Every structure is written in C-alpha cells, then in structure tokens.
Amino acid sequence: MPYLETLELVKPSPEYGPQYLAMVDEHIETGEEYGYNNIALARENFAAFVQELERRGPRHWLPQGFQPSRPTS
Numbered sequence: 001m002p003y004l005e006t007l008e009l010v011k012p013s014p015e016y017g018p019q020y021l022a023m024v025d026e027h028i029e030t031g032e033e034y035g036y037n038n039i040a041l042a043r044e045n046f047a048a049f050v051q052e053l054e055r056r057g058p059r060h061w062l063p064q065g066f067q068p069s070r071p072t073s
Contacts, residue, residue: 012053017046
C-alpha cells in the first residue's frame with residue numbers, strides 16, 4: 001500500500017478544520033459511523049474542538065487500538 005508511506009500524524013490545529021470536516025463527511029457518506037471525536041463541537045467551533053483534543057492529550061488523538069509509530073532513525 002504505497003499511499004501509507006506518506007501518511008503523517010500531525011498535531012491538531014484550527015487551520016485543518018475544513019479538511020478534517022471534509023474527511024469526516026466523506027467517511028459518513030460511505031455509510032460508516034464516525035464516533036472517534038466530538039464532531040458536533042468540531043462543526044460548531046473548530047478552535048474549541050482543537051483545545052479539547054489538546055486538553056485530553058496525544059493518546060486520545062487516535063482511535064482506540066491504534067498506536068502512533070515510532071521514528072525508525
């Protein structure tokens with residue numbers, strides 16, 4: 001899966017709001033539920049959503065069962 005070679009986890013930021021919400025909408029359009037984060041808050045006030053994520057800490061940025069990769073170099 002070559003596309004995964006360019007996948008990068010970045011710190012949440014208000015500047016990514018439109019892209020994040022577009023991704024959520026695309027996910028929902030496929031018929032899947034999206035229960036990973038507080039989407040209602042993200043739609044209402046993305047900056048507050050980012051603050052909530054920061055307050056909860058990095059371990060909550062990924063869905064349950066996912067682990068961030070460690071640098072190999």
